[in-house]
Amino acid sequence: MKQFRVDLIAATPKPQLCVYLGMHQDYSDFFVADNRQIWPDDKKAGEICIRRLLAGERGHYGPMEHAQIVFNVGWFPHSVMQQARTHRVGVSFDVQSMRYTGDRICQAAEGNLDIEEVFYLRPIGNYINRQGKKYTYSLKQRNEDIKLCQLAVKRYCELINSGFSEEHARSILPFDYRQHFILSFTLRALLHFLDLRSKRDAQLEIRELCKLIWPHIESWVPEFASWYKKKRLHRALLAP
Known part of the structure; x- marks a missing residue:
């Protein structure tokens, strides 16, 4: 499995702020873009989102679709791609063709x-x-x-x-046969993917994919990652 590889291609800057602004506009009378001077930093935005969107399993995951991330995945077997695409995970794929x-x-x-x-x-x-x-x-x-x-x-x-x-x-x-592919997730879809594929009885190789993705999540959305690790990682609790 040492050949398996996941590289970051692109990701929404200030992703937790993007989620926060989506949530904030839901219940704000004013146009949120006009109030940039009072926007929280990304860390603070993440903390607010955890309290208002996720704490207590409220399940208000919609605003998490505003943050997106793209990975290049390499040298994984075809069976991983077969499993990754099931269960309507909301992921976009471009896969190396054997044609x-x-x-x-x-x-x-x-x-x-x-x-x-x-x-x-x-x-x-x-x-x-x-x-x-x-x-x-x-x-x-x-x-x-x-x-x-x-x-x-x-x-x-x-x-x-x-x-x-x-x-x-x-x-x-x-x-x-091994394949390289591109994966594109919203934050919501990414956590749902982990719900499905990082659980203990998931296919061995797709669990390795989740392990390689995880450090990127911790760097990109640290407050969301901290909450997810404590509350959902490996527990097979499906995202709403």
């Missing part, structure tokens, strides 16, 4: 790229399936799986070189 990005497959077939740069296999160790059954993924089993991946990339290149289209050739590849 246009097959050159790396042939590089792996030619030995110019490590096979594990292209495919993801879980680390060796002990695991539990969804029914609670324990099992072991051994080094021997993992090496056999690597051999299967190597056979698949060679076959892929044979098909491409004989004139097959990429979308046809990709059908013989192992399911968990």
